[in-house]
Amino acid sequence: MPNTQRTPHDYEALRHHALTLRRAGLSRRQIRDRLSLPLTDAALTSLLEGEPPPDWTRRPNAKDDLRAKARELRKQGRTYNEIVAELGVAKSSVSLWVRDLPKPRKSPEAMHQMREARWAPYREARDRAIEQTKAAAADQIGQLSERELFLIGVGLYWSEGSKSKPYQRREQVIFVNSDPGMIKVYMAWLTLLGVERERLRFSVMIHESADVAGAEQFWADLVGIDTTDLGKTSLKRHNPKTARKNVGDGYRGCFVVRVLQCADLYRRIEGWWYGIVLGAKRPA
Secondary structure, three states: OOOOOOOHHHHHHHHHHHHHHHHOOOOHHHHHHHHOOOOOHHHHHHHOOOOOOOHHHOOOOOOHHHHHHHHHHHHOOOOHHHHHHHHOOOHHHHHHHHOOOOOOOOOHHHHHHHHHHHHHHHHHHHHHHHHHHHHHHHHHHOOOOHHHHHHHHHHHHHHHEOOOEOOEOOOOEEEEEOOHHHHHHHHHHHHHHOOOHHHEEEEEEEEOOOOHHHHHHHHHHHHOOOHHHOOOOEEEOOOOOOOOOOOOOOOOOEEEEEEOOOHHHHHHHHHHHHHHHHHHHOOO
């Protein structure tokens, strides 16, 4: 009785022959006929393992174009959700089609956009809470009395205005600030004290790299004068290494308000401030 058992050598030779035919573009049926062996489907599959079928043997698939497009989009760095949205296919299909491709690395811009989108609702809620708190606090103040404005003005000046030093006595009333609100309160205080507009001189201090003309117009409008009434603007040289961060569109430098013939006013401001200090020490 003949021996029908195949040796490993025979199997490898048969597999090599089958793979050669496959790479030549033959179908499974054509390969079986060429080998002239009664091979089962499982046996033929084993011989051809790892070798893809030629394109002409594949049945046309309506999703082939979508699959190719999905792979192209994935190579461009698109996410599963972006591919699904563009092609209108199931996410599971996209995953199957492109799972062998490397996961795209997100650009810094994309990462920034993702972070912004994630935290935007929290920031909006925080900003609303901040505005509500500030609005409620502002309502608590109401209309100031003359005495309240007087005391606030004294404290404001002694915090931000020029002051004489023991080693250099200069009785000047000069107020410099970048906050428009402070300038408004200070101007209202001077009016309360009866300081005439004729005794006031105004000027701007600002970095030379900023919008100088725009700043001059802003401050002039704030105090109700023409830009021609401003004194010479003091320009600070721009040093990139030490420049402050507040040099964007909202940066307008500082506004300077000087009072002429002010020695007596300065002495009274000093006295008012000392009176506030003494008054704060007394028991209620």
